[in-house]
Amino acid sequence: MFDKMPERDLHSWNIMISGYVRNRNLGAARALFDRMPLRDVVSWNAMLSGYAQNGNVDEAREIFDKMPNKNAISWNGILAAYVQNGRIEDARRLFESKSDWEVVSWNCLMGGFMKRKKLDDARQLFEKMPKRDEVSWNTMITGYAQNGELSEARRLFEESPRRDVFTWTAMVSGYVQNGMLDEARRIFNEMPEKNSVSWNAMIAGYVQCTRMDLARELFEAMPCRNVSSWNTMITGYAQSGDIAQARNLFDRIPWRDSISWAAIIAGYAQSGHSEEALHLFVEMKRDGERLNRCAFACTLSTCANIAALELGKQVHGRLVKAGFESGCFVGNALLAMYCRCGSIDEAHNVFEEIVEKDVISWNTMIAGYARHGFGKEALIIFESMKTVGIKPDDITMVGVLSACSHTGLVDRGTEYFYSMTRDYGIKANAKHYTCMIDLLGRAGRLDDAQNLMGNMPFEPDAATWGALLGASRIHGNTELGEKAAKIIFEMEPDNAGMYVLLSNLYAASGRWGDVGKMRLKMRDKGVRKVPGYSWVEVQNKIHTFSVGDSFHPDKDRIYAYLEELEFQMKRDGYISSTKLVLHDVEEEEKEHMLKYHSEKLAVAFAILTIPTGRPIRVMKNLRVCEDCHSAIKHISKIVGRLIIVRDSNRFHYFNGGLCSCGDYW
DNA sequence: ATAGGGTTAG
Known part of the structure; x- marks a missing residue:
């Protein structure tokens, strides 16, 4: 119709462009935009928001810089582009470059700070802003609630001049996310008005603590279910191990969206039904479902689990086509996929291309190198992570220590272990101790490993003893192995892997009688060896x-x-x-x-x-x-x-x- | 620009 028009005015061009933008057909939008005889600020803004919403922040910025006139919408558009794509420092700089921002922009930046857990920055904006609306209050309340600061959230909730459904639901979901189900339910019952989001938040709470019975009760009782309600229930059943029930609901959803697909795929993937998971991914594409970031992340994670590299690469290809590859979330999933599929060089390429690497990106790369036995590379990444100013967390240190362990870097590992509290304020947890015991044990320093275990500030768990058992096996120390195994059996009578490890240890020293006893014991206890x-x-x-x-x-x-x-x-x-x-x-x-x-x-x-x-x-x-x-x-x-x-x-x-x-x- | 569902490190 547009093509046949005898005369097109600016307005019809703009309508066409925003149409393409809505359908994420950026190429077509841009082609039209370039052909326009005359553009007004609306046309520029449409293009800007198109790029922004598809994660192409730099293109958005280019448009923004070229605009002959900018209005409040343009300014807010580029600010939101930075915020939504995690480039919070760019957003902050932009915000500081001028003073007359609208309330929406204040709120937008505040929300951005909250998402990045920068509560104080958000609070400062909140205090400083010339005019607050409900969204401002709700943003603050949500931010505090989701970061575990429930009393502060509660204080603002009481203080807020007007409470709407958002405010109430934010509180419910805040309590839910902090595991305070009873308090959440109290608020939920008190709500003057509920919508489906409120119901879903409460259902999600029950799902989280695997009370599928209560979740189901609410699900059946709610007046108006939407696709999220179904999705929550599917996830709940999948995570509680009832994949059949999950599938049953999935088959019964009146309208599926890409999240329903992601949920069922994740359900199959996580319960070990990887093939069915991939099968569903193919089905999903056939169904014409639009792939969003999360579906990609989820499918990549499935590929990572079963190390389906070829399929992972195909997903990567589609990802590039969809223009998602630069985002940090999907980037991390992609990175993890290559790491876990054993394609470490490609992993490194992906890592280099992630624009704003977060702590997960760094951790993934470090752990990836560690698992490949490239300890030196892992440590180089660790060093540059510190140079860039990303603060290592406890998971980083697990990666670093296991890198040392897999490469036999005993001294360096020990040094990191003892300095991490001093340097980064990370207290050693069970995983760190297990890494260290593994590190010392592999190197044959079984006495040091035992001493360290004796000096742990908490009780060693089965995994820690397992590291000692593994080391005993490598170095043929039957006595220590038996001791460790005995304790593990008491802690986890069903841990088949440990029976096998001990059997192997006996077998290695020719103690066939004990191997036989182990087999009997396993049979008596009904422990079934995980089939290899x-x-x-x-x-x-x-x-x-x-x-x-x-x-x-x-x-x-x-x-x-x-x-x-x-x-x-x-x-x-x-x-x-x-x-x-x-x-x-x-x-x-x-x-x-x-x-x-x-x-x-x-x-x-x-x-x-x-x-x-x-x-x-x-x-x-x-x-x-x-x-x-x-x-x-x-x-x-x-x-x-x-x-x-x-x-x-x-x-x-x-x-x-x-x-x-x-x-x- | 604010509330709910799916996703990334170990």
Whole structure:
């Protein structure tokens, strides 16, 4: 219609442009904008807000700078662009560059400060602003409530001249977010008027403390459910482990949005149904659902969990097309995906491209290098993080310490451990101690590890004892291993991994009688060993293998190839370390079982199907066993390929007969 | 410009 118009006025051009902007078709909007014979401030503002809402802050700024005249909307547009895209310091500078801001802009910057937990900055604005409206009050109340300052929130709530639904709901959700369910419910009951957001906030509260019964009650009782209500319930069921009920609701939603999809995908992903999760991602695209930032982040996280690199790359491609890649949130998810898929160089590229790196970006990169055994790189990142002025938090330090641990940097790790309280005010928690005990234990300093454990200011947990058990295994200290295991069994009688670890320790010292007892004990207690399995991604499809697998369609080819490899490996000097099998069986039988460990099957299959020259990436849900580790080293040399194995603990890069972990994991 | 649902580090 626009094309057929005999005469177009400025107004019709503007309508067209804002239409394209609304549909996020920025290219089309820009093309029209460039063709306009004459532009007014409305046209410029439309373009500005288009860029801003799609995260293209720098383009927005360019438009803003070029505008011949600016009105309050333009100024607020560029301010909001900075705020919404996390560039709060740019926003602050802009705000300070002039004085006659409208209330909306004050509120906008205040909200930005609140989101970044800069409560004092927000408060200063609030005190200074010439005129406050309800939004100003609500922003402050929300900010305090969401940052745990409930009494201050409550004070402002009492003080505020007018309370609307926003104010009340902010209080409900503040209490909910701080786990004060009863208080939340009291406010909820007192509300003069509720809307669906208020109901949803209360339901979300019950969901958080996994009271699905109460959540369901409210859900059924609420007068008008919207898609968020459904989404909350789906998430709740998924997180409480009832994926069937979650799916049931998902199938019954009258209107799905991209969040419903993200919720169900996350539900499947987190409950270990990764394949179904990816299947749904494909369905979602087919459904024509518009992918938003969160759907991307969620799907990337699924890819990261199952290390589906090829699929992850495709999602990355779509991300770039959608123009989301520069944002920090999605950027972090992307970064984590590459890290956890073992593509550390691409991870680093992504990291470099995140414009405003937050503490999570840095932590992810550090932990990524650490898991790859690139301790030095991790520490370099850590140092530059400090140079840029980002304050390390407790999670940063877990990454740093585990980097030291995986690289054997005992002295440096120790130094960081003792200086972190002094330098950054981070008190060592159980995870830090576990890292340290791991660090000392791996290095063979079992006495120091025990001493440190004795001096912990709190009781060691099962994971900490687990580190000691692991170290005992590496260094063959059966006595200490038994002691640690005994304590772990008392704490966590169902922790199958620990039984296996101890069994392996017995087996390694030839104590087959004790191995047998362990098996009986596991059976008596009804502990089931988590089945080990490995998987590879070949042409977008995930192929899963478990011990002695006989289900794969290519099994004959795989077994035949393994036989062949076995022969070459033995010539290369490989001796299978049969003493590590859980069972005391005849030598030959043991060897047979080992040969069919899932990681070997997956590696063999990958060599057969992935074109030469490309690295082979295999994932395993448990730690890689010693025999397979040694076997894969030989295989990498024989076939001349890079084999990357991600086990539950770290990455192993097998190349030319060696592994990046230096046999130290 | 303010309230609810999904998402990123370990």
